[in-house]
Amino acid sequence: MTSIAKLYGLVLSGGKSTRMGTDKGLIEYHGIPQREYLYNLLSQVCENTFISLREEQEDELPTAMKTIVDLNEFKGPYNGLLSAHKKYPDVAWLVLACDLPLMDLDALKELISQRDTAKEATAFALKENPLPEPLCAIWEPHALQQSITYLESGNGTCPRKYLINHYTKLVFPKYENVLLNANSEEDYKEALEKLA
Numbered sequence: 001m002t003s004i005a006k007l008y009g010l011v012l013s014g015g016k017s018t019r020m021g022t023d024k025g026l027i028e029y030h031g032i033p034q035r036e037y038l039y040n041l042l043s044q045v046c047e048n049t050f051i052s053l054r055e056e057q058e059d060e061l062p063t064a065m066k067t068i069v070d071l072n073e074f075k076g077p078y079n080g081l082l083s084a085h086k087k088y089p090d091v092a093w094l095v096l097a098c099d100l101p102l103m104d105l106d107a108l109k110e111l112i113s114q115r116d117t118a119k120e121a122t123a124f125a126l127k128e129n130p131l132p133e134p135l136c137a138i139w140e141p142h143a144l145q146q147s148i149t150y151l152e153s154g155n156g157t158c159p160r161k162y163l164i165n166h167y168t169k170l171v172f173p174k175y176e177n178v179l180l181n182a183n184s185e186e187d188y189k190e191a192l193e194k195l196a
Contacts, residue, residue, distance in 0.1 A: 004117060005092040005141050009042025009049035010068070011035050012080045012135060013057070013098040024182065025053075025098035026060070029195060035098045039065055045108050046094055052080030075157050077135055078147065085144040092117070093144070097135035099182045101191040107178040111138065116169040120146070123163060124179055125170040132168045133179060134159035 013025035013035040025035035032040075035051055042049040050066045058067060071083040077097070084093055094112070096103060107124075115122045115138050123137035143166065150162055173179065182191045 005090060006047050007045075007112070007115075007138065008084075008088060008091045008093055009039070009046035010080070010084050010093045010095045011038045011042065011049075011051045011098055012077060012095060013051055013053050023057075025051075025057075027101075027182070027188065029101040029191060034101060036062070036065070038096050038098060038100065038103060041103065041105055041108060042094060042096065044105060045112055048091075050084060052084060074151055077159055078151060078157065081139065081159065082144060082148060082151075085139075085141070085147075089145070090141055092138055092140050094138045095135055097181070099187075100136060100178065100180070101182050101188075102177045102180050102194060103136070104178060107173050107175065110173060111136075111171055114169065114171045118167075119169045120166040121163055122169040122171060124173050126176055126179060127172050130170055130172075132160060132163040132170060134163050136179060137163070137168075 026033045030037045039049055039051055050068045052068050052070060055069050061067060068084045068087055070079045072079060074082050081095060111122060111124060117140060120143035121137045121139045123132035123134060125132055147162055151157060177194055180191055182188050
C-alpha cells in the first residue's frame with residue numbers, strides 16, 4: 001500500500017516527565033522551551049505542525065502555535081500520535097518526542113529524504129542497536145490506522161514493537177547524537193555538554 005500523504009509535524013509533549021522531575025517540553029536547551037524549538041524545526045520541513053499535549057498544558061503555549069489535545073483513548077506515546085491521526089487521518093506524521101535536545105534541521109531533512117511511503121514508517125535507528133525510534137519517525141496514515149487495530153487486539157501498547165513487527169524503513173542518521181533522549185538529570189547534563 002503506497003501512501004502519497006501530506007507530511008505534518010507533531011511534537012509529543014503530553015507526557016508526565018516523571019523520571020526528569022520537571023516537564024521535559026519546558027526545558028530550555030536553545031533559549032526557548034524545547035517543545036517550541038522542535039515545533040519551529042518541524043515547521044521548516046512540514047506542511048503543517050502541531051504540539052500534542054494534555055488539556056491543562058494548553059495555556060502554557062504561545063497562542064500562534066497549533067495544538068492537538070490528547071484524547072486519552074490510548075496509553076503512552078500512542079495517545080498523542082493517535083489523537084493527531086484521528087484529527088487528520090489522511091496525513092503522514094513526522095513525530096518527535098520533546099526530549100530530543102540535539103535534534104536539528106539537517107537530521108530532519110535526512111529522514112524526510114529517505115521516506116519510503118510504501119512502508120508503515122520511516123524511522124531513525126542507531127547502527128549498533130538497529131531498532132526503530134518510533135518517536136523520531138515518519139508514520140504513514142495506513143500504519144496509524146492499523147495501530148488502532150493492534151492496540152484494540154490487546155497484543156501490546158508499544159509503538160516500537162509495532163514498528164519492529166511491520167515494514168519499517170530504518171534510517172541511520174549521519175550524526176547519531178541527534179537521537180540522544182534526555183529523560184533524566186544525567187541525560188540533561190550530557191546534552192548540555194554536547195551543546196557547549
